[in-house]
Amino acid sequence: MVICGTDLFSSLLPYVHVLSSSVSTYCSQCLNLSNDLKRCSQCRQVFYCSVSCQRQDWIYHRHECAHLPTITDEHDLTRLFLRLIIRYKSDHGIDNPPTKRQLNDLQTHENEIRHDRRRYTTFQSIYQRLKQWNIVDDLDENLIFQHFCRLVINTLTIHDPIDLKSIGYGLYFDATVYNHSCFPTCHTIFNGKCLSVRTIASASADGWTINYIDLLETYKNRQEFLRENYYFNCQCKRCLKNDPNELILLEKIHHNEQQMDKSISKADYLAAYQYSKNLCEYYDQLLPYYHAYVSLHHVKHLKLELLLLETVSHLIIQSTMATTCQRVQISMGGDHPLTREAMRICEEYRLEMTIKQTQITS
Helix, strand or coil, X not given: CCCCCCEEEEEECXXXXXXXXXXXXXXXXXXXXXXXXXXXXXXXXXXXXXXXHHHHHXXXXXXXXXXXHHCCCCHXXXXXXXXXXXXXXXXXXXXXXXXXXXXXXXXXXXXXHHCCHHHHHHHHHHHHHHHHCCCCCCCCHHHHHHHHHHHHHHCEEEECCCCCCEEEEEECHHHHHCEECCCCCEEEEEECCXXXXXXXXXXXXXXXXXXXXXXXXXXXXXXXXXXXXXXXXXXXXXXXHCXXXXXXXXXXXXXXXXXXXXXXXXXXXXXXXXXXXXXXXXXXXXXXXXXHHHHHHHHHHXXXXXXXXXXXXXHHHHHHHHHHHHHHHHHHCCCCHXXXXXHHHHHHHHHHHHHHHXXXXX
């Protein structure tokens, strides 16, 4: 029996990946945050944390470097698809070391995408761009279209390991075995470009599932997004229930999130703490207990408590520390950066309390 906090896959490397053009503080190859990035001297648009990362990425970047300033739309998808084509030419879609799935095993939804005006227009635009760059001249257009379909259907968004914001996109062959649920039994967690798929609940009748979309969207928005991007209607237990009270709960969540952020920006930590307490309750009503998003909030909540040492009792802080560390360790794993961050915060508090106690007794 698989228990919560088990890695079904760990440290998976992407077949291809790309750093989002909207972020500039991460290495384009390893996707780690760095304060010492070196810019590509030719295009001036790509950054690396080391010579090693630059050399690893050059197999792809040399084909795009001169063209990056000319990309006016679909910047990230163009670069990701270019990488897919370049790699396919060298290994025909078979990853090394071998993975359980290969490129040709992936779902395409080829017919749906061909009749999807938005998606097919995007393909034609990128295809013509790559033809101008002499990337696809030796490949059949239909094969290229099939690979484009596989890419857009199966690509995952890569998130920063600490604040979970989107930083890039990657194609992970073995992660494509998991279907979507709006109340998933697993979640995807990242450390740089490395992916782990971790259990956060017992397996359901649908097997192990992950979420493809933002779980804090309404039923209507979730279904529309899944139909438009993945061509199916979600039939998970949350969607089948379609609880009318969920809309009220989501409105409360969004309101409290906004107010908490505003209060923090004004250094009104007591108000922020109250909004944070509300969110702890609301998240547990809607999301899986060990989901990464919930774990991240509990770390934020702990930080707020520690800013209110004169207001919040020592017993409450101890309880919050124990609950947060237990939740984050199961959710993310003991070696994950968010877990280490939570442990560091707790150690600093304990050390501060020890010093104060020593001063009182001396």
